[in-house]
Amino acid sequence: MKNYLRGFGFLIIATLTFSCGSTDPTETSPAVAVSGEPSLIPLPAKVEWENKYYVIPQQNNVCYTGEGKEASQWLQALLSKAGFVVSSNASGDCGNWRLVQDVSLEQSLGEEGYQLQITGEGVVIKAASKAGLFYGIQTLRQMFPAEIENGELKSGVSLRQTFIEDQPEFPWRGTMVDVARSFFGLDYLKRHVDRMALYKMNRLHLHLSDDQGWRIEIKGWPKLTEVGSQFSVRRGRAGFLSQDEYKELQDYALARNIIIIPEIDMPGHIYAALAAYPELNCDDYTNLTPIRATPPEGFEDYDVGWSKFCLEKPEIYNFVSDVIGEIAEITKGPWIHIGGDEIKDPRYEEFVVKADSIVRGYGKTAIGWEEATKAVVDDSFISQVWHGEVEPVVNVKIIESICTNFYLDHANVPGQPNTLNWCKEDGVSLENVYTFKSVNPNSIGVEAPVWSEFVLSDEMMDNRFWPRAIAVAEVGWTSGEKRDFESFKQRLGNHGSRLRALEINFFRTPEINWGPEKAIPGVFSNFKPASE
Numbered sequence: 001m002k003n004y005l006r007g008f009g010f011l012i013i014a015t016l017t018f019s020c021g022s023t024d025p026t027e028t029s030p031a032v033a034v035s036g037e038p039s040l041i042p043l044p045a046k047v048e049w050e051n052k053y054y055v056i057p058q059q060n061n062v063c064y065t066g067e068g069k070e071a072s073q074w075l076q077a078l079l080s081k082a083g084f085v086v087s088s089n090a091s092g093d094c095g096n097w098r099l100v101q102d103v104s105l106e107q108s109l110g111e112e113g114y115q116l117q118i119t120g121e122g123v124v125i126k127a128a129s130k131a132g133l134f135y136g137i138q139t140l141r142q143m144f145p146a147e148i149e150n151g152e153l154k155s156g157v158s159l160r161q162t163f164i165e166d167q168p169e170f171p172w173r174g175t176m177v178d179v180a181r182s183f184f185g186l187d188y189l190k191r192h193v194d195r196m197a198l199y200k201m202n203r204l205h206l207h208l209s210d211d212q213g214w215r216i217e218i219k220g221w222p223k224l225t226e227v228g229s230q231f232s233v234r235r236g237r238a239g240f241l242s243q244d245e246y247k248e249l250q251d252y253a254l255a256r257n258i259i260i261i262p263e264i265d266m267p268g269h270i271y272a273a274l275a276a277y278p279e280l281n282c283d284d285y286t287n288l289t290p291i292r293a294t295p296p297e298g299f300e301d302y303d304v305g306w307s308k309f310c311l312e313k314p315e316i317y318n319f320v321s322d323v324i325g326e327i328a329e330i331t332k333g334p335w336i337h338i339g340g341d342e343i344k345d346p347r348y349e350e351f352v353v354k355a356d357s358i359v360r361g362y363g364k365t366a367i368g369w370e371e372a373t374k375a376v377v378d379d380s381f382i383s384q385v386w387h388g389e390v391e392p393v394v395n396v397k398i399i400e401s402i403c404t405n406f407y408l409d410h411a412n413v414p415g416q417p418n419t420l421n422w423c424k425e426d427g428v429s430l431e432n433v434y435t436f437k438s439v440n441p442n443s444i445g446v447e448a449p450v451w452s453e454f455v456l457s458d459e460m461m462d463n464r465f466w467p468r469a470i471a472v473a474e475v476g477w478t479s480g481e482k483r484d485f486e487s488f489k490q491r492l493g494n495h496g497s498r499l500r501a502l503e504i505n506f507f508r509t510p511e512i513n514w515g516p517e518k519a520i521p522g523v524f525s526n527f528k529p530a531s532e
Contacts, residue, residue, distance in 0.1 A: 038143045038160060039491035041470055042168075042200055042477035050161035054118050057096070058156075062088040066101025070255075071125070071133035075099065078141055082153055096122030103128050112202075112257075113167030116140060118159050131257045135200050139164060142198075142498075149501035170438075172399055172445025173476030174203030175469055177461070178409075178452040180210035180265075180272070182236030183229075186245045188458050190252050195466070195504065197256035199473035204253060205261040205337060205447060208241075211271035211299045211307050215240045216262065220322045221277065228272035231298030236456050243330050250332050261367065262327050265339030266320065267351045271299050271307040273319075280319060282310035302453050304342050311347040321358050328362035335382070336362075341369035349375035356381055367399070384447065385440075387423075398442050404428065405436040406448040406472065408464045409455060412507045418454040419464075430509050433471040434488055437480045448472040459505040466499065466506035467492055 037049055060079055064072040069090065075097060076086045092100060105113065106128035114127040114136035125136035143160065147153040175196060177184055193204060208216045214228030217240060229240035241249070250260045271293060274281050278295040281287055285294055287310045293299040299307075309316045327336055338355045345351075352368065352375040359366040360378060367382040373392035383392065384399045386407075400406070403423035411419040411427030419427065436446070450464045470492060474483060489512055496514035499506045508514055 039494035040139060040142055041488075041491055041495060042474040043482060043487070043491070044139065044164050044166035045479065045482070046165040048163045052120065052161040053158040054120060054122065054161055055158045056082070056084060056156060058085055060084050060086045060097060061095030062086060062097040062099065063091045063093070063095040064088065064099040064101075065090070065092040066103075067130050068099040068101050068133055070130055071099045071137060074134060074137050075140075078137065078144070078148070081151065082144060082148055082157055098122070098124045099133055100124065100126040101128070101130075101133065102126050105132070109165070109167045112171070112200075113165075114139075116162070116164040116166070118161045118163075120161065123159070131202075134197075134257050135166070138198055138200060139166070146495075146497035146501045149498055150503075152501070168200070168477045169479045170443070170445030170476045172203055172447065173201045173473060174205055174261075174399070174445070174447035175201060175465065175472070176205035176207060176263075176401070176447055176449035178207040178210070178450060178455075179213075179215045179241075180207050181212045181233040181452040182456050183213065183215060183232060183239040184237075184452070184458070184461060185239060186241065186249055188461070189249055192461075192465070193249075193253045193256055193258055195502065196258055196469070196473075198502075199470055200477050201469070201473050202258050203261060203445075203447060204258050205263060205449070207263050207265065207449070207451075209264050209266075209272060209339075210269045211304075212236070213238060213240075214272040214276065216246060216264075216327070217241065217243045218323055218326050219243070220326060221319070223276040224273060224323075227276040227296060231272060231275070232300065233302065233453050233456075234300040236300075236452065243326075247330055247332075254332060259333035259335075260331070261333060261335045261337055262331055263337035263339055263367075264323060264327065265337075265341070266355065267309040267311060267316075267345065267348065268305065268307060268341070268343030269339060270309055274307060274309075275299075277319070280309055280313070280316060282312065286310075305344075308343050308345055309351070311345055311351055317354060317358070320355055324355075324358050325362055328359070328364050331364070334365050335367050336364045337367040337384075338372070339369060340372035341386070343371070353377060370398075382444070386449075396442065397444050398440060399445060399447050400436075400438055400440065400443050401447045401449060402436070405432055406446060407451070408433075408448050408468050409451040409453070412463070412468065412509065418456075418460065420451065420454065428468070430468055430471055430489075430512075431485060433468050434475065434483070434485050436475055446472060446476045462505035463507050466504050467495075467509060467512070468507075470495070 062072045062075050072088045079086045111129050112131045114132040116136045117124045127133045212233045213231045214224045218224050225240045230238050232238045253260055275295040287308050292306050336359050352372045356366045356377045365380050370383050370385045370390045373383045373394050381396045383396050386401045386403050409420045414426040455461050493513040
């Protein structure tokens with residue numbers, strides 16, 4: 001039976017369940033969805049499955065300790081969406097669902113680890129923090145039928161009994177959305193956050209400025225959005241996030257244990273700002289090499305490395321300080337990304353050192369693309385490595401975004417239309433992502449960017465991120481010695497129905513068995529006019 005169940009997410013059986021806190025059998029809906037061995041992603045550090053099931057009763061009580069109230073609300077939302085009746089109490093020993101914050105677990109499981117136990121008596125999740133409790137609930141969520149995601153669950157639920165002890169390999173498990181070339185607004189970014197949270201990802205990097213557009217409101221420099229946000233790459237979307245929208249996105253993300261990292265790319269990739277404020281240019285635009293556009297016109301092409309601040313002007317640093325100051329004031333996370341890639345200038349290192357100092361002066365930690373480590377930045381600086389060719393002059397922590405493994409704007413399969421291929425001509429496959437292994441002792445984790453030169457719609461952004469971002473999630477969470485690509489492919493295929501229920505326009509990777517596609521009936525399906 002165990003091998004038979006492994007191939008199916010859920011079976012339907014007839015059963016009797018017991019009401020919460022009672023030994024009297026209570027008849028429920030005859031159809032109960034029973035989990036086999038759930039296809040969990042990321043793969044937990046330790047799992048012990050039992051050949052027994054816990055049938056969720058109609059009446060449920062969630063009890064929590066410490067900072068578990070927020071987690072109890074997530075759990076109540078999950079159970080309520082499945083059609084169960086749920087109450088909650090601030091208590092450590094009651095009910096069939098227990099959420100226990102135990103700070104001593106940080107020694108063995110870290111800040112984000114958790115324990116999940118399902119027995120015949122109910123479900124217990126223990127963790128040192130709110131984040132760990134949240135991740136335990138995300139694991140539990142994947143044990144429910146996929147129909148829980150879109151409200152189409154029509155049966156009760158039976159969970160495979162288990163003990164799981166889990167913690168992440170890396171503290172940084174991220175994605176990057178380029179909203180500068182083509183704009184992606186608040187609604188899409190919230191959906192992206194939701195999907196990241198399901199797979200325990202915790203960092204969302206927003207590339208907010210580039211030659212083709214400026215995407216964040218700066219009140220002290222209003223033309224950045226009045227002028228700079230009106231541009232985009234050819235056929236792309238223009239726009240910007242107001243400061244209120246940016247704050248709303250952060251609150252939404254933080255509730256899901258995701259921290260937003262804003263990036264203002266400088267001193268290069270800066271033409272949108274130069275178009276808005278021409279005084280940031282040199283006389284005769286000698287900072288634009290070659291000149292591909294001049295203020296006030298926009299730039300809609302794909303070339304890089306041609307624009308930069310006029311670094312010989314001291315007033316450049318007034319602009320940088322004002323912008324970083326406003327970003328720091330409205331950013332709840334500890335990091336601000338200053339870009340720093342693809343530029344040649346004799347004053348480059350001086351600029352990076354000053355920009356790093358400005359960020360630290362506003363109480364934040366600076367991140368930059370790996371070129372920034374050619375400068376003697378502070379020890380707190382974090383380098384985002386994307387090609388690995390820079391020889392750093394400082395010893396700092398790194399985020400690994402190697403383009404051959406993590407640049408998801410590249411093709412899912414060779415020849416995919418509207419994709420980049422400058423880093424890897426045949427694309428970045430699911431296997432390329434999954435088989436990455438870090439060998440750098442300074443690594444704090446992984447991050448997968450999507451640059452939006454050719455990504456012009458929500459559907460296209462979905463197609464680039466998913467399912468490869470799920471592989472990124474497992475690379476960031478699951479230790480290398482436990483990862484196996486064949487196992488991952490099987491588990492990922494079983495997530496096809498969940499991705500469809502979430503209405504994600506994911507790429508159907510050919511080597512994955514995604515299960516049956518849901519047919520959408522036409523308006524005249526099964527209709528036949530009555531004969532006279």
